[in-house]
Amino acid sequence: MDVQMLIFISFGFHFLSMILCTNIKVLFGTKFHIKELDVDTGNVKLLVTNPEIMFAMDYDDKNKHIYFTQYDHRKIMQFPYPAQNAVIEKFVNTGSGPAGIAIDSENGHVYWTEYQSNRLMRCSVARNNEVHITTLTSPFSVRIDVLNRWLYVAERFARIIKARFNYSEAHGIVDLKTRVDYMDLDRNEDKLYWTTFHYPGNLKSASVRGCDVKTLYTTGHTDQFCPIGVYGGAIFYTSNKNLLMLNKTERHSPTSVYTDSNNIYSIYVYHQRGNIFF
Secondary structure, eight states, rough: OOOOHHHHHHHHHHHHHHHHHSSSEEEESSSEEEEEEEEETEEEEEEEEEEOOOEEEETTTTEEEEEEEEETTTEEEESSSOOOOOOOOEEEEEESSSSEEEETTTTTTEEEEEEETEEEEEEEETTTTEEEEOSSEEEEEEEEEETTTTTEEEEETTTEEETTTTSEEEEEEOOEEEEEEEEETTTTTTTEEESSSSSTOOEEEEEEEEEEEEEEEOOOOSSSOOOOOTTTEEEEEETTTEEEEEETTTTTTOOOEESSSSSSEEEEEEETTEOOOO
């Protein structure tokens, strides 16, 4: 590696640290592994081996576990994090096509969507009290705002829904008009961010009320799985094997921060003070 490339990489991660603060880790899942990128240093390490495609993961910051869906095997799995030599174990069996997942650490609940079963589900972190909350149309990504007690669910080809935890109140707040697999909630800005699957591959945002819908960046990608994670001034997303970062404010062009040997299907942005993404 030549000197110019080393300088570029070092500057890139210094730039990320200034945007994000420090102690940021980006966890990402492929069909074979879950790995961790240290944003400060650029170091990547293997956390666990996972021979299944996983479309989502989230973190329980009270019990210090990562949870993730196994779509084809109808399971939710978990492993301790941070931990040395973490071991994956089954959390619960699910209906067909578990896709999105969100953890309510405060109240000890795990929420997930079942794309093929069209269900929004919940159970306790003790693995009991499983509840079928409601039936939706092709639900995929799910995020939660624990403080204000709202769920946000992306129906893959239709809309984003804002609902109370028990679904006593629900509103369609954004018409998607195209396929959306991945969505994240920025609790500091009260904004939702999502990526569109088909060309031209837009990164979009809206307020949690559903207004002020904007296209932040057009990737030019087509038919891509583009998981997304937002923290501070940065948006992390993927294009096949590439993990990229986009500055929320400038939005000129993304910075490539890592390239894997396999496609990346999920992202989680972790900060040591607690739960940041999904």
